[in-house]
Amino acid sequence: MSFHETNLLSVTKKQFIYKLQANLGILISLMIIQLLALLLSTAGVSSMSVGTNLTIINLKIISGDIIIVFTLIWAFIVGYNTAGNAYRLDYHFVTNRLSSNLASGCFLLLTSLLAGITATFCGVLLRVLLYFWRDLLTTKGLSMAPALLMKGSYVTVLYACLLSALGYFYGMLAQRNKALTVLIPVLFFGSLFAAAKDTRAAQLFRQVLVFYFSESSLALFTLKIVLTVALLFITIILFTNRMEVRK
Amino acid sequence: MHCIESKNLSKTFDKIKAVHDLSFTIEENKITGLVGRNGAGKTTLLKLIAGYLLPTTGEINVFGRNPFNNLQVAANLIFIDDQLALPENLSLEETLAAVGQFYPNWQAELARALLDYFSLQPRQYYANLSKGMKSSFNMIIGIAARCPLTIFDEPTVGMDAAVRKDFYRALLKDFMQYPRTIIFSSHLLSEIEELLDDLLLIKAGEKYLHLPLDELRNYAVGLTGRESIIRKMTGQEQVLFQQKLGRDSIYLVARNTFDQQTLQQARLQGVEISPVATDDLCIYLTAQHKGGIDDVFSRN
Numbered sequence: 001m002s003f004h005e006t007n008l009l010s011v012t013k014k015q016f017i018y019k020l021q022a023n024l025g026i027l028i029s030l031m032i033i034q035l036l037a038l039l040l041s042t043a044g045v046s047s048m049s050v051g052t053n054l055t056i057i058n059l060k061i062i063s064g065d066i067i068i069v070f071t072l073i074w075a076f077i078v079g080y081n082t083a084g085n086a087y088r089l090d091y092h093f094v095t096n097r098l099s100s101n102l103a104s105g106c107f108l109l110l111t112s113l114l115a116g117i118t119a120t121f122c123g124v125l126l127r128v129l130l131y132f133w134r135d136l137l138t139t140k141g142l143s144m145a146p147a148l149l150m151k152g153s154y155v156t157v158l159y160a161c162l163l164s165a166l167g168y169f170y171g172m173l174a175q176r177n178k179a180l181t182v183l184i185p186v187l188f189f190g191s192l193f194a195a196a197k198d199t200r201a202a203q204l205f206r207q208v209l210v211f212y213f214s215e216s217s218l219a220l221f222t223l224k225i226v227l228t229v230a231l232l233f234i235t236i237i238l239f240t241n242r243m244e245v246r247k
Numbered sequence: 248m249h250c251i252e253s254k255n256l257s258k259t260f261d262k263i264k265a266v267h268d269l270s271f272t273i274e275e276n277k278i279t280g281l282v283g284r285n286g287a288g289k290t291t292l293l294k295l296i297a298g299y300l301l302p303t304t305g306e307i308n309v310f311g312r313n314p315f316n317n318l319q320v321a322a323n324l325i326f327i328d329d330q331l332a333l334p335e336n337l338s339l340e341e342t343l344a345a346v347g348q349f350y351p352n353w354q355a356e357l358a359r360a361l362l363d364y365f366s367l368q369p370r371q372y373y374a375n376l377s378k379g380m381k382s383s384f385n386m387i388i389g390i391a392a393r394c395p396l397t398i399f400d401e402p403t404v405g406m407d408a409a410v411r412k413d414f415y416r417a418l419l420k421d422f423m424q425y426p427r428t429i430i431f432s433s434h435l436l437s438e439i440e441e442l443l444d445d446l447l448l449i450k451a452g453e454k455y456l457h458l459p460l461d462e463l464r465n466y467a468v469g470l471t472g473r474e475s476i477i478r479k480m481t482g483q484e485q486v487l488f489q490q491k492l493g494r495d496s497i498y499l500v501a502r503n504t505f506d507q508q509t510l511q512q513a514r515l516q517g518v519e520i521s522p523v524a525t526d527d528l529c530i531y532l533t534a535q536h537k538g539g540i541d542d543v544f545s546r547n
Contacts, residue, residue: 003310003395004351006322014348021345022334088332091299093325094349096318241316246299246330 008102011094015103019082022089023107026078030071030115034122037070041126042133062130064123068156071119075160078111079167080174087175091245101237108164116157120149151218158225162212165229172236176243249311250275250396250428251296256305257452258291265291267452268305273430273445278422280443280460281432284533288452289432290328293400296430297326309396325350327389328400329382333373339384340369343391350392352425358391361417365410378405386414390421397429411435415442436526446525450533463525468503468510472496472518480505480513488531490541500531 044060051057082104090100127142144152174181195202212228215221251273258266266288273279283289294300295307298314298321307314314320333342339362347353362369365383367376376384382405389397403411419442422429433439436446446463448456456463467487470477474497481501488500500523510520523531536542 003319004323006318008318011318011322011349017348018334018345021337021341023336025336089334092331092333093346094318094322096316096321098316099318242301244300246294 006094008099011096011099012102012106015090015095015099016106018093019085019103019107020110023082023085026081026111027114030074030111030118033070033074034067034118037067038122038126038129041066042129062126064119064126067122067126068119068159071115071156072159072163075112075115075163076167078115079108079164079169080171081167082108082164083168083171083175087172087245097240097243097245098237101233101240104168105233108168109161112160112164113157116155116160117153119156119160120153123152124149154218155221158222161229162225165232169232169236172240176239248275249273250309251430252306252308252311253296254306256292256295256307257303258288258295258300259303260291264452266295266302269449269452269454271447271454271457273428273447275428276426277444278429278431278442279445279447280436280439281430281447281449282434282436282529283449283455287449287533289449290400291452292449293326293328293398293430293432296396297324297398299326323394324396324398325389325392325394326398326400327385327402329378329385329402329404331381331385331388335372335374338370338372339367342373343388346388347391350394352393354391354393357421358387361387361390364413379407379410382406383410383414386418390417393421393425393427395427397427399429399431399433401432401434403433403435411438415439418442436529437524440525448529448532455532460525463528464522465503467500467523467528467531468505469498469500469521469523470513470518471498471521472513472516476513476516476518480509480518487528488534488539490539500528 041062041064044062045065047058047060049056049058086100086104090103095103124144127144131142170184173184191201191205195205212224215224249272251271253272254270256266256269257264269288269292281289281293291300295302296309296314298309298317301315309317309320310323312320314324334345337345340359343355343358343362347355347358359369362384365380365387367380367384367387373381373384382402386399386402389399389402403414406414415438418429431439431442440446440460443460445457445459447454456466458466470481471492474491474495477497477499481499485501485504486499487502490498492498514520
């Protein structure tokens with residue numbers, strides 16, 4: 001039987017489709033997470049009461065932030081699971097380490113796109129619900145300009161990309177060495193505690209957060225995220241290139 | 248043309264040599280049986296061939312290329328064992344369609360017909376299948392993929408005898424239509440020997456025998472009779488297995504290096520000469536003790 005020549009692009013494409021078919025269930029989990037976040041959001045993210053003897057004013061601030069946060073956590077978990085699934089499922093059929101990572105990358109890009117857009121539109125849904133269900137003191141901020149909506153979606157998609165790439169990175173390290181599964185969260189949360197104190201390490205950690213979360217220029221922000229995600233993926237590709245599978 | 252070439256191949260796990268200094272070549276379009284005791288290194292060898300593992304030392308070439316992390320080699324081989332992980336959310340027919348797109352020679356109709364024959368419901372889920380049915384499904388994938396190199400690592404685990412027989416026959420029929428290189432590892436040599444062209448026997452990670460099956464069948468003879476006569480005709484190095492049958496009679500398996508005259512003479516002296524079944528022979532060849540398990544109980 002004759003030898004069949006193939007190329008990276010066609011294998012990656014096949015594997016991407018295979019991954020999509022194998023992981024359709026995660027879309028349901030996304031919907032559940034966002035619905036849950038939507039319900040939690042209607043209760044308000046913060047509230048305060050001001051009162052005199054005669055009147056009490058209850059002030060509730062309601063925002064769609066919880067939906068975004070939940071979606072980003074979901075993106076991280078999807079990234080982590082994709083790494084585990086890639087390791088578990090990919091190598092039974094035609095693949096190599098590079099095509100597996102590329103297909104995972106395409107898959108995460110797609111899920112981030114879906115997650116980012118749906119999360120932003122959930123925010124719109126929240127506003128609609130509030131308009132009909134609650135007595136609003138003010139409608140300020142209730143409507144959203146289409147341009148702002150677009151921008152919000154775009155930024156959320158990029159954050160979802162970053163978080164799922166981080167999840168994938170963590171997941172791949174964990175596949176390579178089980179000790180890292182524990183070590184990385186310990187380092188991460190440890191650094192959070194350190195950040196609470198005012199040390200030099202804390203300064204650095206804060207700078208990292210500022211670097212990603214306080215960028216006002218959209219173009220610069222895009223560049224930062226794209227470069228970071230690319231760096232993470234290149235590291236993984238180099239890191240897994242000599243990885244043994246199906247041991 | 249050589250399909251697989253191995254030179255001094257070794258693989259060590261935590262100081263244990265799973266495969267040790269293994270050199271062999273496997274020709275194209277032949278069915279080779281890979282036989283060895285538990286822990287002999289069969290699966291490790293197959294995973295080295297499939298490019299999942301990196302050799303510690305030595306070299307392995309599949310289709311003239313290093314298989315490790317090689318897309319071209321991966322596109323031309325399929326590795327079927329009982330560890331096959333498939334997407335949980337797909338039914339059997341969806342799985343077949345999803346897997347089939349990877350392989351240019353995929354036989355969708357054949358896969359469907361085999362599914363039907365082995366009474367697997369297309370709407371069933373892989374996770375809900377019994378062990379034997381999972382093996383049947385894996386085997387269907389392995390046959391329908393029609394890969395130039397098809398590796399079966401103990402594919403019949405959990406299958407009942409009837410299904411195993413059908414499977415061997417299906418494999419042979421498809422092989423005759425589309426010859427390809429097949430490596431088949433199994434403990435049930437007596438069942439698969441009809442299929443095989445060659446046999447590769449490994450013992451403790453090393454190659455012990457690699458020869459056509461016809462030669463294996465004449466590799467040794469069984470001698471039953473009086474111990475003194477049989478001892479006289481066989482040298483110590485020839486003996487592969489011996490078992491006392493009574494006070495002075497013995498059953499002894501020896502390498503068949505006798506000429507016709509010696510055998511004829513032995514027959515006249517009352518020695519019964521019998522062929523040795525290939526699976527028994529492999530057990531004797533790979534045994535650590537010449538007396539088998541009896542050695543353990545006759546220490547005192």
